[in-house]
Amino acid sequence: MKAKFFIRFLVSTVFLILFNFQIVHSDDYTERIADDLRPGTRDYYTYCMSHRDYGIDIYELNENTFVSDLDGNEFQVDVKPSCNFSRRLNDTDIRGVVIHYTNGSSQSAYSWWQNQYPGTSAHYIINRDGSIIQSIPEIYAAYHIGCYWSDDLCGNCPDRLCSNKGYFYDPEETTIAIELENAGPVFPDAGWYADIFHNPIPRDSVIFVYDGSDPLYHASIYYEAFSEKQLEVLEKLLSNLESRYGDLIILGHSDIQQVSVDPGPAFPRTKFFTDRSD
Numbered sequence: 001m002k003a004k005f006f007i008r009f010l011v012s013t014v015f016l017i018l019f020n021f022q023i024v025h026s027d028d029y030t031e032r033i034a035d036d037l038r039p040g041t042r043d044y045y046t047y048c049m050s051h052r053d054y055g056i057d058i059y060e061l062n063e064n065t066f067v068s069d070l071d072g073n074e075f076q077v078d079v080k081p082s083c084n085f086s087r088r089l090n091d092t093d094i095r096g097v098v099i100h101y102t103n104g105s106s107q108s109a110y111s112w113w114q115n116q117y118p119g120t121s122a123h124y125i126i127n128r129d130g131s132i133i134q135s136i137p138e139i140y141a142a143y144h145i146g147c148y149w150s151d152d153l154c155g156n157c158p159d160r161l162c163s164n165k166g167y168f169y170d171p172e173e174t175t176i177a178i179e180l181e182n183a184g185p186v187f188p189d190a191g192w193y194a195d196i197f198h199n200p201i202p203r204d205s206v207i208f209v210y211d212g213s214d215p216l217y218h219a220s221i222y223y224e225a226f227s228e229k230q231l232e233v234l235e236k237l238l239s240n241l242e243s244r245y246g247d248l249i250i251l252g253h254s255d256i257q258q259v260s261v262d263p264g265p266a267f268p269r270t271k272f273f274t275d276r277s278d
Ligand SMILES: [Zn+2]
Pocket: 099, 100, 101, 144, 253, 260, 262
């Protein structure tokens, strides 16, 4: 009996050692991630990792937020964290920026990103008044373009953003997402204009009348124009990003993913976008 007991003891000890070793081993990856985080993202990262599969509490999330990548003296920036992100395969591999519009108010956009998992997100929103919301730290990939690691939906993606040794590389890995607070297509409604959700757009918005020449923009002939302040801040934010990451490819969502239409015909493409003809 004693020998049997001893063998059992030995087996369970060996099992425990192996099991513990395995736990430690599988934790290596988490440890590595935690170690090389910016100090300003640690609480946020830990909160998201431990809660996003079981339910995010917005109040708790806002208590465990991150420090913006942008200097508060240069930009008026508010952080509204979302847990809809993943770690980039290579943290420093940022090669481009994708421009989107929110299809509604910035508050409805970031609230959506805060609640949904698995959901969508972007790093930045530039509001109509030029203030900025940051929802995802730049070091992480935001869920803003949905190519699902395949060129089926994103065949127009330039190689520098989407090609790795001949294989399709998801552009979320290599890009920063900037949303512009904008309704996109609008429709005459009760003496003014409403967005696709029938919410009236701000009274001081300018309406861009589209000539209908591109079948991509079939939703309406009316689009909300981007505010001057917004485009000024976009220019400033892009040069800030390029000062930190070098030359970036700047394109719209619809330039990469064929099923998308944003940022739409009202966006001044030639002023901002990388010329793809060369
Ligand atoms: Zn988009």
